[in-house]
Amino acid sequence: MVSSVLNSAAAAVVANSYESIATSTVGSGGVSSVTFSSIPQTFTHLQLRAMYGTTNQNSYLQIGTSGGANTGARGHMLNGNGTTAASFNYTAGATGLYLDYYAPSGVTPFYVSIIDFLDYTNTNINKTVRALSGGDWNGSGEVDMSSFLFATTNAITSITISGTATKQYSSFALYGIKG
């Protein structure tokens, strides 16, 4: 059931099980980071749905959580750039989930991501997040599947999106999914 819900399989969505928690829309001038704080601990999973543009070339967005990344933190990405399919992993200095690998800047079409935080309140297990992301600009672009282990059992009470400045009209919407 849970897996089906997070994969958006139609029949598995239970009425009243998916709720909007908060939304942040970037105004003129952009912002350097977006934070969702005081996240209710009453859901089973979280899903963050984002549309964003960046102001720095070859930049990336990164997802961090209140628990932080600890020893053993590790991320993986499966990336397609329109020519080559490639896989990456990163450990050194890893502080959170990379949403994109090589997103260009200064283009009007925005990048989009859907990020799942599974069992985010469970203090018995380390936290793994995953994302499906992509952006296309009619001749360039990329699509990414990524995951990150924070290596902490801390419950997630806040989420910060950072790593580069996000442009006006970017939006980030956080949802809670009940078990």
Add this chain to the structure above:
Amino acid sequence: MAAGSTYTTIATNTLASNTVSYTFSSIPSTYTDLVLVVSNLTTTVAGQSIYMEFNGDNSAVYSETWINGDGTSATSVRRTADTKGFLGGYGAGTSTTNPAMAIGHIMNYANTTTNKTALARYSLGNVETNTLVNLWRSNAAINAIRVYTGGTMAIGSTFTLYGIAAA
């Protein structure tokens, strides 16, 4: 504090006969994202891609970046100046017997400030899986989605559209 329940069924349909295309029309603009689920899809002729067309626009303003796996190799391809978007089926495509499924996430579909970007995942379990990102170079709000293939979609194919509203 949670703002309320969402992820609402807008419309659903299971084909009662073989059909060339299915269209969701008069889509309300009251949601933030749309989720389009195509399930149990077979086609009368195998090997079809699954397309989606927004607002009846079949001009060359669509483009996609793909990553594909067929059990032997992983590839990435790009299409530009397309006349339709894709939900999947890049390689072998659909089957006449084994059902395919595709899920499209059409983000911020009702805003009139930005071009529209949609993610999609496609699976034909015994053949291939695709993940792709679509761009529709239009700032128009999406009010209709036509789903079709290169052939005819078979009876029993199911199409469901959900709306997700942010707080």
